[in-house]
Amino acid sequence: xxxxxxxxxxxxxxxxxxASMTVLIVALIFLxxxxxxxxxxxxxxxxxxxxxxxxxxxxxxxxxxxxxxFLGSLSVTFLATIIAIPFGVIGAxxxxxxxxxxxxxxxxPFVELLAGIPSVxxxxxxxxxxxxxxxxxxxxxxxxxxxTGALLLALMAIPTIISISEDAxxxxxxxxxxxxxxxxxxxxxxxxxxxxxxxxxxxxxAIMLGMGRVIxxxxxxxxVTGNAPIPTLNPFESVRTMTATIAAEMGEVAFGSVHYSSLxxxxxxxxxATFILNMIAQRVLKNYKRRPHG
Amino acid sequence: MKKSLITIVxxxxxxxxxxxxPVFAGDTLQVKxxxxxxxxxxxxxxxxxxxxxxxxxxxxxxxxxxxxxxxLNGTADLANASRKMKDLEKDKIKSQGFExxxxxxxxxxxxxxxxxxxxxxQLNMNQIKQIFTGQVNNWKxxxxxxxxxxxxxxxxxxxxxxxxxxxxLKEKDYSVRARRLASNSAxxxxxxxxxxxxxxxxxxxxxxxxxxxxxxxVREGDGPAVSPTQETVKNDTYPIxxxxxxxxKGQPKGLAKEFVDYMLSAEGQQIVNDRGFVAVQ
Numbered sequence: 001x002x003x004x005x006x007x008x009x010x011x012x013x014x015x016x017x018x019a020s021m022t023v024l025i026v027a028l029i030f031l032x033x034x035x036x037x038x039x040x041x042x043x044x045x046x047x048x049x050x051x052x053x054x055x056x057x058x059x060x061x062x063x064x065x066x067x068x069x070f071l072g073s074l075s076v077t078f079l080a081t082i083i084a085i086p087f088g089v090i091g092a093x094x095x096x097x098x099x100x101x102x103x104x105x106x107x108x109p110f111v112e113l114l115a116g117i118p119s120v121x122x123x124x125x126x127x128x129x130x131x132x133x134x135x136x137x138x139x140x141x142x143x144x145x146x147x148t149g150a151l152l153l154a155l156m157a158i159p160t161i162i163s164i165s166e167d168a169x170x171x172x173x174x175x176x177x178x179x180x181x182x183x184x185x186x187x188x189x190x191x192x193x194x195x196x197x198x199x200x201x202x203x204x205x206a207i208m209l210g211m212g213r214v215i216x217x218x219x220x221x222x223x224v225t226g227n228a229p230i231p232t233l234n235p236f237e238s239v240r241t242m243t244a245t246i247a248a249e250m251g252e253v254a255f256g257s258v259h260y261s262s263l264x265x266x267x268x269x270x271x272x273a274t275f276i277l278n279m280i281a282q283r284v285l286k287n288y289k290r291r292p293h294g
Numbered sequence: 295m296k297k298s299l300i301t302i303v304x305x306x307x308x309x310x311x312x313x314x315x316p317v318f319a320g321d322t323l324q325v326k327x328x329x330x331x332x333x334x335x336x337x338x339x340x341x342x343x344x345x346x347x348x349x350x351x352x353x354x355x356x357x358x359x360x361x362x363x364x365x366l367n368g369t370a371d372l373a374n375a376s377r378k379m380k381d382l383e384k385d386k387i388k389s390q391g392f393e394x395x396x397x398x399x400x401x402x403x404x405x406x407x408x409x410x411x412x413x414x415x416q417l418n419m420n421q422i423k424q425i426f427t428g429q430v431n432n433w434k435x436x437x438x439x440x441x442x443x444x445x446x447x448x449x450x451x452x453x454x455x456x457x458x459x460x461x462x463l464k465e466k467d468y469s470v471r472a473r474r475l476a477s478n479s480a481x482x483x484x485x486x487x488x489x490x491x492x493x494x495x496x497x498x499x500x501x502x503x504x505x506x507x508x509x510x511x512v513r514e515g516d517g518p519a520v521s522p523t524q525e526t527v528k529n530d531t532y533p534i535x536x537x538x539x540x541x542x543k544g545q546p547k548g549l550a551k552e553f554v555d556y557m558l559s560a561e562g563q564q565i566v567n568d569r570g571f572v573a574v575q
Contacts, residue, residue, distance in 0.1 A: 057450040059465030127480070132487065141444045142488060144473055223480075226473035227449060238473045248476060249451040251329075251357030254380050255366065 033268050040064075040261035049265055054229040054240065056249065056259045064262040066269060068231040072146070072239035073270070076225065077215045079150030079235055080157055084210055087154070088161025089203055095162065096169040097191050115159035123223030126152045131224055140236055144226035147235040152220050157210035164209060168202020169195060201284050208281030212274055218243040242270045321549045322350040327361020327374030328453060329477075330496060331538055334400065334569045335374055341565065342556050349549055358453050365543055366390070371550045373541040376402075376453030392544040398537035399557045401572040403527035404458060405500035405509040406534070407482070409489045414438045416511035416519040419533060422462055425492060428469025433490065445472035446481050446493035454478075457536050458494055482507055494534075497522055498570025527572045538571065 001009075040048075044064070051065025095107050130151060131143030138147075172195050180190040196203070218241075226238030227248065246263050253260045325335055332355040339351035354370075362383050364370035379394055387394045406422055408414065414436055417425075424430040425443055434440045447468055448455040459465065475481050481493040486506040500509045500522055511519035514533040526532035546554050556562050563573035 053470065055467055057456055057459070058467050059460065060467055127483075141442060141490060142473060142484070144475075144484070222476060227475070228471055228473050230470055238471070240474070248449045248474075251360050251451055253359045253451065254382055255359065255363035256386070257380075257382055 030271075033264050033271065037261055037264035037268060039256070040258055040265060043258050043261075049262070052231055054245070056253075056262065062259065064258070064265075066242070066266055068229040069240055069242045069245050069266060070269065071231050071233065072225070072229070073215055073241040073243070073273070075146050075233045075235065075239060076149045076153060076221060076241055077211055079146060080153035080214045081207065081211050083150060083154035084157040084161055084214075085207060088158045088206070088210065089165055091158065092162045092165035092169060092203075092206075093191060093196065096166045097195060098187075111159045111162050114155065115163075117155075119156070119217060119219040120223075122152050122155060123220040126220060126224040138236060142226065142238070144224055144238055145236050146225060146239045149221045149225040149239070149241075150235065152224060153214045153217055156217060156220070157214050160210040160213050161203075161206045164206035165199070165203045168199040168206065171202070172198040201287055205281045205285040208277055208284065212277045212281065215277065216243060216270070216274055218247045222247055242266050246270075321348070322352065323372070323549045323553055324352050324354070324364075324370045325361075325372045325374060325540075325553075326354045326356060326364040326370035328358045328376040328538070329355045330376040330402070330453060331374040331400075334538075334566065334571060337565050337569060338553070338557055338562055341561070342553055345556075346552070351549075351553060357451060359451075362541065365541060371542070372546065372553070375539045375541060376536075377456050378539065379541055387543055390543070395542045395545055397540045397542075397554055397558065398574055399540050399554075400538045400563075400566040401527055401535055401574055402538055403497040403500075403522045403524075403532050403535040403572065404454065404494050405497060405522040406492065406494050406512060407485050407500065407503070407507040407509050408492050409485060410505060410508045411489055412438060412508060414510065415508075416513060418513040418515070419462060422512070423464060423466070426458075426463055426468055426472065427466045428471060431469075439490075441490045444488050444491040445469055446484055446491055447472045447474055448478075448481065448494075449474045449476055454494070454496065458534070461534055461536070496570075497524065497527060497572065501570055524567065524570075524572050535572075537574070 048064050049066050051063045052067050053063045053065050054068050055061070055063040091107075091111075095104055095111075099107060126148055127144075131148050133143070134140070134145070134148045134151070135143030176194050176198055177190055180194040181187075185193065221241045222244040225241065225244065227240045227244055228238040229240040229245075230237050232239065246266055249259070250263055253263065325339070332353060335353045339353050342351055343349060358373075358375040358377050361370060361373035361375060362379060365373040366383070366386055379396065384394050406417070412433070414433065417436065421430070421436055426445060426447065428445075430436070431443050432440065433443055445468075447458070450456075459468065473484075475484060475493075478495040478499040481495050482499055482503045485491040485493045486503070495503075500507075509522050511521050512533055513519045517533075518531075520526050520532045522532050522534070527535045540554060540557065542550060542554070545551075558575070560575075563575055566573045
């Protein structure tokens with residue numbers, strides 16, 4: 001083997017190691033989660049996770065039902081997505097199809113800036129500014145509820161939805177639009193009847209990825225949702241999400257206890273939920289890319 | 295040429311590391327645990343290091359559980375805890391061949407706070423229990439306005455949460471509707487904004503909040519109604535008070551012993567009072 005061949009081989013392996021690192025890390029995380037969650041199954045059995053109450057610190061009976069937490073994550077995520085879709089999609093349409101180059105130069109950095117705001121800052125803003133407003137507008141007893149959380153999370157999802165939807169809209173072939181305009185449709189009709197439908201699967205993938213960001217978000221929801229584990233879908237009630245539960249309880253829990261191990265189950269369920277969401281988004285995105293254009 | 299550059303860079307790094315870490319110069323002590331105790335502990339460490347400049351005391355928060363598990367796996371020499379060590383944790387220390395040793399280094403009272411406009415000034419322990427367990431959910435029942443009570447508690451991870459549950463709720467569960475906030479300050483902030491709210495915070499926070507919230511007088515049974523102050527916590531007339539603990543694995547030795555002795559000294563206990571907690575001696 002010549003020196004050149006040898007160095008080629010070494011470089012190849014180095015690259016392979018670098019590439020397989022992520023796979024290895026994901027596998028290790030899964031392994032770790034399952035290892036730490038086993039004591040719970042041994043002590044209480046898997047059935048205890050299907051309880052309807054989350055009452056991990058109790059002198060009466062410790063209860064580890066993930067149901068209210070799951071419902072909390074679900075309602076906040078769903079609400080945030082509903083709020084983010086119109087702003088995200090219409091914003092993307094405007095930036096990609098209607099805005100002048102100058103406007104685009106202004107909008108795009110701001111969208112990126114919004115994406116970069118640390119979640120703890122948003123949470124603080126939510127607690128001090130948004131919660132009192134929500135309380136006053138809806139005549140509630142407290143502004144710390146699912147709606148306030150969802151409004152803030154929508155702010156986080158919007159930049160994701162805008163940037164990916166914009167890419168999708170941009171890649172709609174010019175010939176589609178030209179054909180539509182040539183047939184006598186005006187600009188707005190072309191956008192809504194031709195461009196948006198052609199980019200639809202890309203837009204759906206954008207929304208799914210936005211949801212992925214929302215469901216995993218921790219700090220903001222911990223600060224503004226009130227964290228009461230009430231099993232409800234009412235947006236004006238306080239909710240406790242899965243992420244907030246892990247963040248809030250991991251610090252003080254006795255290491256190796258059933259409670260400790262139950263938090264890993266919450267983590268596993270969260271991981272599976274985001275995994276499914278990402279998989280659907282990837283599939284939609286792939287279908288969209290495979291489809292022949294123009 | 296290349297070699298000399300590496301030597302220079304290496305030497306520079308080494309000096310930087312040595313310059314930045316006085317750790318190598320003397321003893322170092324790791325203290326980890328409760329967020330309630332972290333400020334008080336830092337004040338102790340600051341004064342302690344002024345007296346013994348060669349030593350280094352590092353204080354970290356993270357929670358009572360975090361501190362105790364750090365004590366277990368040897369990354370901390372002392373653990374701060376706002377709750378008593380659990381049996382499970384004691385057993386783990388014993389299985390390593392050590393006895394857990396507890397020092398009560400300060401006392402803390404828990405004030406029950408409401409909005410300043412609330413006409414109610416005092417409640418007895420049973421009434422507070424009924425409010426926080428959700429059995430009573432309207433202020434009217436206790437002579438207040440006809441309005442729903444808005445409950446705030448600390449999160450279940452907090453040592454204060456567990457203590458209040460044991461002492462006041464008599465081991466019953468909190469109402470599921472109680473909103474759970476991450477810190478004492480968040481509870482003060484929320485109660486000061488909601489006219490129908492009730493919550494509980496440590497003594498230091500009651501004093502700091504001033505007129506923004508009202509601390510209720512608390513009655514035990516038929517006893518007198520007592521306001522939460524340093525005085526009433528110290529002489530045990532205020533019913534909701536607890537000890538704050540420092541734990542070590544076996545009897546503390548060397549620097550750890552000196553630091554514990556310092557906490558319990560007259561000077562250390564003066565710092566306790568200055569920080570809004572209550573001295574034990």
